[in-house]
Amino acid sequence: MKEERGSMERWNKLLRGEEVDRVPVVPLGPGYEAIACGYENLGDFFAKPEVMVKCQVLARELYGVDQPPFLIPDNYWGGQWGSEVELPYRKSMSAPSVKKSVVTSPEELEELEMPDPREEMQNLHEKVRIAIEEYDERPLVQIAGGSVSGTAPMLVSIEDFMKWTRTNPDLCRKALEMTADFAIETVEWFVEDFGTDNWIPWDALPTDANVLISAENFGDLVVPSLKRLHQEVLDMGLPMWFTHWCSDHNKNIEAGHIDEIPHGERGIIWFGPEVDVERSVELFGDEHIIGGNVDPPSVQNKSYEEVLELSKENIEKGKDSPTGYFLTVGCGIxxxxPPMNIYAMVKASKKYGRY
Amino acid sequence: MSDDLFGELTDAVVAGDKDRCRGLAEQALDEGVDPYRALMEGCAEGMNIMSDRYDEGEAYVPDILLSAEALYEAMDVLKPHIDVEDTGVSGKVLLGVVEGDIHDIGKNVLKSIFDAAGFDVIDLGRDVRPEQFQESIEKEKPDILGLSALMTTSMTGMPKIIENLQKAGLRERVKVMVGGAPISEDYAEKIGADGYAPNAPQAKKTAEKLLKQKKKEA
Structure with a gap:
């Protein structure tokens, strides 16, 4: 395959299960693209659909990476419920933040009504539209719900949710089902407007990790709603899920819970650095594409040579995964x-990731 | 008799039973039990057990939060009756999540473990500006400053806080410890922190070590 900067050919071949010339590099910020384009903070990147898409397309070309636009709504899946969300107009912020969750008591949860995605998810819809219609891209679109990460703090604070797992698990179930329902309705609308071949749903599950909750809790409370969301989306015709099992999910793996969540026939499974990529290849590589997981703080704080070495190690462990592998950072760039550390990943792919 | 009550308080904290904790704390006062001993030998022992379980992966954040809630319920009852001189407080700790970061669950777990350990804890909350840390250090004169961050963007605020303390001539007054998911021992060393811990139970040990150091240096 001829090297072409900014081409999506390598990524699309990986998704189709075709041979690629070398390991695709998919940094998956999002945000470094805005900095590369001269923005001082990430406010406009999250707020303005055109900025989010354009910065990612341009940064792909600049860095020679293989990443499709990675789209996240400005309301961070919390604003639509009435939670207070701050956009990252301060340099110290890396994403929107839910400052205050809308639900602070069981009674408020009981009374909460589901918003209409067609009114509340316009920002994400516009991002998807621009990516598909104006840039001819096949974006990765965040669909959050049915998980702790898609529910707390979007609907209820993490601390309240955590306590309810012990004191009133039915409240947790209700909240999880509500966010799953909202996500499903959002996907229905997107399928109606954009079809099923032009975009891929992705979700991330940091607060479902076993540093916070037990595998038993995850299995009992989260698996039913997350499984329903994933399955219903696949039933609509979307080909796969791209799921970031962020942070430490080792106990969820051992309990078999990851296997219970449908990712599609060839889904994408991307663990945090806490799960060795060798282990993810061994357990899930026969069925799914595996995302690499170089340690994120290292990419920010270490030297070019060190990041090159870390990328090399990751590539060597993941490269021959049966259904495919791409190099990325455990939780996004x-x-x-430093731009040179993103280039270190590209360099590592060229040097050590050839097939 | 006291020993039985202390054991019951320990069990109530472990179970995260706040109503029972309050009841037992009131009972302790009614029976003339030393409130400080009830707190430290009863409630704090329960929190120590939970802290060890969490460190060993046998308890999780929901368990710790409920135990902390039970602990604070008993503290509410007992503290007003404790003579400050009896407490033998081992140190004053100022805690906060750095600017731009609202992820405070780790810091909250840490606070409860520090409270149970008998530290005098001042919690600045989350998304704390560097100047706020500086002002509070000047005002509160803590022995330890504990900084927490979950995001790679916000962790970059930690060296700025340490630099500011140096510029203001406050650095020698306080030991700085850092923690949070993206933080490592190497990073702590690189930015000039005095201590690091990978989780809340380990942080207690780090804090105790730093306090000893500080006393030696005094």
Whole structure:
């Protein structure tokens, strides 16, 4: 395959299960792209659909990476419920933040009504539209719901949710089902407007990790709603899920819970650095594409040579995964990572990732 | 008799039973039990057990939060009756999540473990500006400053806080410890922190070590 900067050919071949010339590099910020384009903070990147898409397309070309636009709504899946969300107009912020969750008591949860995605998810819809219609891209679109990460703090604070897992698990179930329902309705609308071949849903599950909750809790409370969301989306015709099992999910793996969540026939499974990429290849590589997981703070704080070495190690462990592998960072590129460290990943792919 | 009550308080904290904790704390006062001993030998022991379980992966954040809630319920009852001189407080700790970061669950777990350990804890909350840390250090004169961050963007605020302390001539007054998911021992060393811990139970040990150092240096 001829090297072409900014081409999506390598990525699309990986998705189709075709041979690629070398390991695709998919940094998955999002945010470093805005900094590369001269923005001082990530406010406009999250707020303005055109900025989010354009910065990612341009940064792909600049860095020679293989990443499709990675889209996240300005309301961070919390604003639509009435939670207070701050956009990252301060340099110290890497994403929107839910400052105050709308639900602070069981009674408020009981009374909460589901918003209409067609009114509340316009920002994400516009991002998807621009990516598909104006840039001819096949974006990765965040669909959050049915998980702790898609529910707390979007709907209820993490601390309240955590306590309810012990004191009133039914409240947790209700909240999880509500966010799953909202996500499903959002996908229905997107399928109606954009079809099923032009975009891929992705979700991330940091607060479902076993540093916070037990595998038993995850299995009992989260698996039913997350499984329903994933399955219903696949039933609509979307080909796969791209799921970031962020942070430490080792106990969820051992309990078999990851296997219970449908990712599609060839889904994408991307663990945090806490799960060795060798282990993810061994357990999930026969069925799914595996995302690499170089440690994010290293990419921000270490030297070019060190990042090159870390990328090499990751490539050597993941490269021959049966269904495919791409090099990335365990939780996305830190927005202010030195550009040369992003290039180190590309360099590692060229040097050590050839097939 | 006291020992039985202390054991019951320990069990109530471990179970995260706040109503029972309050009841037992009131009972302790009614029976003339030393409130400080009830707190430290009863409640704090329960929190120590939970802290060890969490460190060993046998308890999780929901368990710790409920135990902390039970602990604070008993503290509410007992503290007003404790003579400050009896407490033998081992140190004053100022805690906060750095600017731009609202992820405070780790810091909250840490606070409860520090409270149970008998530290005098001042919690500045989350998304704390560097100047706020500086002002509070000047005002509160803590022995330890504990900084927490979960995001790679916000962790870059930590060296700025340490630099500011140096510029203001406050650095020698306080030991700085850092923690949070993206933080490592190497990073702590690189930015000039005095201590690092990978989780809240380990942070207690780090804090105790730093306090000893500080006393030696005094």
């Amino acid at each position: 830190p927005p202010f990572a």
